[in-house]
Amino acid sequence: KAGVTQTPRYLIKTRGQQVTLSCSPISGHRSVSWYQQTPGQGLQFLFEYFSETQRNKGNFPGRFSGRQFSNSRSEMNVSTLELGDSALYLCASSQRTSGSSNEQFFGPGTRLTVL
């Protein structure tokens, strides 16, 4: 079974621009969560999408948004980029079962550099 894929792998943008990142989950997984990883803050939860709806959101400004399509693929958008948005953006896929476990499998990430 193919793993989680993310595109692009690397991006360089300038302040004020916007960016769109894409994530395709593992086949059969319907939940996609997005995380930001920086050396200072570590891994922080951005939001989760399930059945094309945002189900939960972390403490990030409204410049960070996302969506999910009917095939479970998800996109994340960051508008008006700031230097501090430079990070590794990771998406994680899960089956979102009703049980207590919530195994999430990460994609390779998109490394965003804002100049």
Add this chain to the structure above:
Amino acid sequence: QKEVEQNSGPLSVPEGAIASLNCTYSDRGSQSFFWYRQYSGKSPELIMFIYSNGDKEDGRFTAQLNKASQYVSLLIRDSQPSDSATYLCAVYPGAQKLVFGQGTRLTINP
């Protein structure tokens, strides 16, 4: 107090020894607990999860959970140089959100 705390290390262990990684969490309602391994420049890889008190073994890895003490640990037996990585403890309090610790950098010395 951080929600999930780990010793950042670096933790240095000789090859063949047992590496012990520890994690404490603050949310008593947390349901599941995960250990991820992250090599430099790579994304986190799930290696263990546990949701019941006690031990769970998988090969050279053992996860231990004590909900009363709000403590999770990961033991790596017969440590190999390939185990050198950052180990991230993640806690699932619900709502499809994982809360991560800062990670412990582990170095296995040949």
